[in-house]
Amino acid sequence: MGVQIKDIFEFDEISLSSISNKKIAIDSFNMIYQFLSSIRQSDGNPLTDSAGNITSHLKGLFYRCVYFKKNNIKAIFVFDGIAPKLKEKEREFRLKKKQEAEKKYREALELGNTEDAAKFAKGTSKLTPEIISESKELITAFGFPIVNAPSEGEAQAAYFTKNNEIFASSSQDFDSLLFGAKHLIRNLSISNKRKIPGTSFYKDVPIEFYDLEKNLKRLLINEDELIVIAILCGTDFNPGGVKGIGPKKALKIVKEYRDRFNDLFKVLDWYSYFDYSWVEIFNTFKKMPVIKDNNNLEFNQINKDKILEILTKRDFSEESVSKSLSTIKNINTLDKFF
DSSP: OOOOOGGGOOOEEEOGGGGTTOEEEEEHHHHHHHHHHHSBOTTSOBOBOTTSOBOHHHHHHHHHHHHHHHTTOEEEEEEOOSOOGGGHHHHHHHHHHHHHHHHHHHHHHHTTOHHHHHHHHGGGOOOOHHHHHHHHHHHHHTTOOEEEOSSOHHHHHHHHHHTTSSSEEEOSSSHHHHTTOSEEEEOOSSOSEEEOTTSSOEEEOOEEEEEHHHHHHHHTOOHHHHHHHHHHHOBTTBTTOSTTOOHHHHHHHHHHTTTOHHHHHHHTTGGGTOSSOHHHHHHHHHTOOOOOOOTTOOOOOOOHHHHHHHHHTTTOOHHHHHHHHTTSTTTTSOOTTO
8 A cells, every 4th residue: 555645745856867876775565566467468367478377577577677787777676574463454455455356357357348357457466475486586687686674675675775775765655755765766667658547548757756854854844753644644554544634634733733642643533543552553663673784785797597597487588588688788797887
């Protein structure tokens, strides 16, 4: 779900060249899930090899890694670890939505409505252990480092930015900012166009750059108050938030109740929405476990043979893969930028 605070944040449009040769932490689960949702056949089914194994994630990841290499993006792929206990309700909610989407998808197929089937199919995507393992294998073959966070990957990425080990976190979600990420980058993808939902039209989508400190100063709040705003709107740890409160209203309320948040949540009748304290959610953001060293941030040489081995055994064209890899400079040597 992510946290719904976009409406109160401002961003700068940036070019790829402005982040060339900078270390960027990639929200890997977020990215791979997007591939599984969007890279599908016309009837909504994911791409598969001749044995029926899903390959949508491999196709998306391959071209994304080529894109990063060609543009000298020093991508560091951060993977989630054990989810916090408070995330159980959000996971239950997501599972229910997937089950509903699966039912609607099957019904649309039976009726021969391929357009609706394709739409509902996107909501059925699942990250399996096999998909995660295959993704890590391909990332490693490209020479990019992998960090296995003890819990939330966005918290790990934020920790690295706060310690100036990484320039920014890249994710479509805003949770990184709640964990204190200095910079957040959205829309770091191959295409700068997105299809407008429900139409056949596309719109230009810029690379968005969010500076946390700059936004907090503009909003006249601090990091703790931002977390409270998010809790009011709803986070992965309290889905839905407080009914009727969006980010703009939450911002106004938080400013009125500075240093009196217990009073605020009492007035809002918090326990009619949740059976646990807002403080528990707040502390989950503040005390998320992270790895506190950067021993795993080393970049390695691209292993072209390994990439071909991984992809051709899943029925990717060797010629097509080799052609894409040939667009990367110094394919057979250690990247000078790394």
